[in-house]
Structures are given as structure tokens and as C-alpha cells.
Amino acid sequence: xxxxxxxxxxxxxxxxxxxxxxxxxxxxxxxxxxxxxxxxxxxxxxxxxxxxxxxxxxxxxxxxxxxxxxxxxxxxxxxxxxxxxxxxxxxxxxxxxxxxxxxxxxxxxxxxxxxxxxxxxxxxxxxxxxxxxxxxxxxxxxxxxxxxxxxxxxxxxxxxxxxxxxxxxxxxxxxxxxxxxxxxxxxxxxxxxxxxxxxxxxxxxxxxxxxxxxxxxxxxxxxxxxxxxxxxxxxxxxxxxxxxxxxxxxxxxxxxxxxxxxxxxxxxxxxxxxxxxxxxxxxxxxxxxxxxxxxxxxxxxxxxxxxxxxxxxxxxxxxxxxxxxxxxxxxxxxxxxxxxxxxxxxxxxxxxxxxxxxxxxxxxxxxxxxxxxxxxxxxxxxxxxxxxxxxxxxxxxxxxxxxxxxxxxxxxxxxxxxxxxxxxxxxxxxxxxxxxxxxxxxxxxxxxxxxxxxxxxxxxxxxxxxx
Numbered sequence: 108x109x110x111x112x113x114x115x116x117x118x119x120x121x122x123x124x125x126x127x128x129x130x131x132x133x134x135x136x137x138x139x140x141x142x143x144x145x146x147x148x149x150x151x152x153x154x155x156x157x158x159x160x161x162x163x164x165x166x167x168x169x170x171x172x173x174x175x176x177x178x179x180x181x182x183x184x185x186x187x188x189x190x191x192x193x194x195x196x197x198x199x200x201x202x203x204x205x206x207x208x209x210x211x212x213x214x215x216x217x218x219x220x221x222x223x224x225x226x227x228x229x230x231x232x233x234x235x236x237x238x239x240x241x242x243x244x245x246x247x248x249x250x251x252x253x254x255x256x257x258x259x260x261x262x263x264x265x266x267x268x269x270x271x272x273x274x275x276x277x278x279x280x281x282x283x284x285x286x287x288x289x290x291x292x293x294x295x296x297x298x299x300x301x302x303x304x305x306x307x308x309x310x311x312x313x314x315x316x317x318x319x320x321x322x323x324x325x326x327x328x329x330x331x332x333x334x335x336x337x338x339x340x341x342x343x344x345x346x347x348x349x350x351x352x353x354x355x356x357x358x359x360x361x362x363x364x365x366x367x368x369x370x371x372x373x374x375x376x377x378x379x380x381x382x383x384x385x386x387x388x389x390x391x392x393x394x395x396x397x398x399x400x401x402x403x404x405x406x407x408x409x410x411x412x413x414x415x416x417x418x419x420x421x422x423x424x425x426x427x428x429x430x431x432x433x434x435x436x437x438x439x440x441x442x443x444x445x446x447x448x449x450x451x452x453x454x455x456x457x458x459x460x461x462x463x464x465x466x467x468x469x470x471x472x473x474x475x476x477x478x479x480x481x482x483x484x485x486x487x488x489x490x491x492x493x494x495x496x497x498x499x500x501x502x503x504x505x506x507x508x509x510x511x512x513x514x515x516x517x518x519x520x521x522x523x524x525x526x527x528x529x530x531x532x533x534x535x536x537x538x539x540x541x542x543x544x545x546x547x548x549x550x551x552x553x554x555x556x557x558x559x560x561x562x563x564x565x566x567x568x569x570x571x572x573x574x
Contacts, residue, residue: 116177116185116193123170123197127321129163130534131204132156133550134326138205139212139536141274142242154546160207160534161550167197167318168526169558175522178312179515187297190311194293197316198286198325206278207326209497209536213243215330216270216277218253219263222409228253228260229412240272245536252416256362257407259330264407278328285328289320291336295343296510302346303479303511313518314509318529323499327536331499334363335506338370342479342507345374348381354395362403365417366489366503371396372471373478380476427496429459456494463492483507498528 136146137156146153174193177183185193206212217233217240226235232250233241241249253260262284270276293315297307314320324332337360345353353374360367371392378388404411433452440448467485474481487504490496505521512518533539533547 119174126167128200131200133160158550165554212328219267222264258362261407285332288332288336295339299510358396358399459492480511
């Protein structure tokens, strides 16, 4: 019989570190680089970088899945502090890597510079700013107003002032802000899991060590990390009998990105379960939220244009469910010669909002005793039925589902979705042509070959022993 080699924590740590190291190295030529450093897709260096990046992504996913086996093992389960250390080790190669999987961080910097220069970021896009920073923004977003709240724009403005327009310093600052958000996420997950009756180690594995967190929140420096970190901290405060502080923190999260406002519903439910009258519970959440909104908007100096900016248009090629249905319906109507074709996408987006409201209402009616899980499912619904979708949007709901998943089967399904989404975007953040897809597949297949060979070698009997 072959010798079974146990999967140990050290092996997972090294394999994941190799994955992020290859990803960071590949990103040096295939990532979302500054425009002056961009290489053509046909460049041999860019091709090699793309292969290396996908090689690293597959290694990272494999390390994460192996770590999941350890977390489920009754005799090898790592402690939460050991999992935190793994997150740190896996993150290290990404700290100084170029932006990966998206150019959004350049938009953040340009919008921060606009806010610092007292330009109205909710009425104009980065094209108004002009100069090197605006040139780094993806063309589709250069004339688009900021969709973010005053809290994030205040942070972006402060970074723009501190970096004095220097791109490397600005990029590092944005990544450090994202790292702070991820650190908050990792810190609150065990507490949320204990309150929800879930395993803290499993929550950390799924919610913080998730490849999507490393690829998009850290490597991509997305502000979703700050939103989720503040949202989780607010829920912990509300669970710890500090509902007013919880409402303040949740509101700050919503003033980074709007979907976090649903966290106020969880605070209301928690207060009613604690014995408060429903009207008092609503006031406990609403009054601090209103005061925080006024104060944060005043401090940021951006005004209330962020309310109207919630309707910021999405890219025409967005692959959200309602956008896909809208485009298909529009194409059909156009084929039939109908004048209603231009209305197809807006109508489907409106139907998506209506459907999301209905689904969220059903979730809260059924899962009111489990507010953290209900909130996670609600945020997942917003991401799935909204007018725009990106792989990192899945983290809105995944973060809290990880903390409160009622069964291992739920975690397994979420993990499967994670594995697919982790492979869905090129390191450059741009659309893929056939050649790039082939290179990406080659990198992933090469990683699988290496993993299979390493597994066979580890299982082979030692010299002098019978198989």
C-alpha cells in the first residue's frame, strides 16, 4: 500500500508563498502596469509573465484547498494565530508587486487628487484632472464620476496629498490601506464565527485566506477591503453591546461603498432580539448613521453628490446577469425591428433591483435569528442581481457567509465558486484575446503537472520499503 503523507501546515505555507511569489514575478510584465511600462500582448516578456502569473494562481488555489483539509482535520487543525501567520506569509510577495487584475487603483488615486484639488468628483471624471494620473485610468472610466463615498475619497485625498502625485508612493499607500482592511477582516472573523456558532478556523480559512482576498483585495488594492473591515468591526461592536458604535462603523463602511448600508438592518435585528422595541431599535441604528454621514461628508468636503453618483453607469460589456439578459433582449428586439431595444438593458437592471429587494426580504424573514448569515446572503444577492459584477464583489457576501455558514456543505459550495472566480480575470485587468487565454491555460496546466508530480513523489515509498 502507498504511504500516506499528511498534509502539514508548513507545506501549505510554502506552496502558497510560491504561488504568490510567481504571481508577483509574473505581474512585473503582465500586470496592470503604469502606461509607460505596459508591454504589448505579443511581447515575449509579457507572455512569460502571464504564464508565470497563472502558474502562481493555481499554486495558491492548491495551497488554499490543502489548508482547508487541515482546517477540517480533527487532529491537525491549526490554531487561529497560525492561520493569521499563513495569511501574512502569503501576502508578503504581493506588497511591492504592481497592481494586478484591475486598474481601479489608478482611478482611486486620480479621484483622490481631484478631491484634494477641490474638484467635484461626483460631477466629473478623472479626465478633468488631466496629467499623468488621469492617463493611468482605464479609458472607459476617464469621464465617469466617482461612485465611492466621502470616507474613501477623504482617505484617497489624504494619500494624494502625502504622495505629492508620485505614482509609486500612491500605489504603495493604497495597498497599505487595503492591507489594513484585510487585517480588520481577519481580526473580526473569529469573533463573528463564535457568535454564529461556526468554527473560527474555518471562517478564517474561507473569509480571509481566500484566494480572492489575496488576488483582488491585496494585489488589486481594492477599497472593498476597507468596506468589509469596517462592516465586520461594526457588527462585532453591535454584538458586544455597543450598538451605537456599531452603527457608526457600519455607516463608515457604507460611506466607502454603499452596499454595506445593509449592515444597519443587522444591528436593528440584534437590538430587537436584545429586547428593544422595534421603533427604538431603528432609532438606535438610524440616528448615529445620520450623524456619522453628516460629519464624514463635512470632514471630507466632497458634498452629497455621492448620493446621485450611486447611479454611475456600468461598462457596456459588463457580464452581470441583468446586463447579459438586457443585451440579449436588446439584440432580439433590434433583430425584430422594435424601437424598444435601447430600453432593454435599463429595464433588466430595474428588474434586478426589484428581484434583489424581494430576495433580501425573504432572506431576513427566514433567517432573522441569524443576522450575520442573513446579511452575508443579502450582500451576495446584491452582487449577483446588481447591474455590475466583478470577481471581488463576491467577497461582499462571502466574508460574512464564511463567518456564519451553517454547514460544511455551504462552505464547500462557496469554495468552489472561489476557485472559478480566482481564474476569471487576467493579471492586466483587461479583456483577454485568444492568445492570452492559451498562455493562461498553459500556466495553469503547468502548475497542475508540477502539483501532480510532487504528490506522486511524496506518496512514493522510501528506498528499501515495499509499496
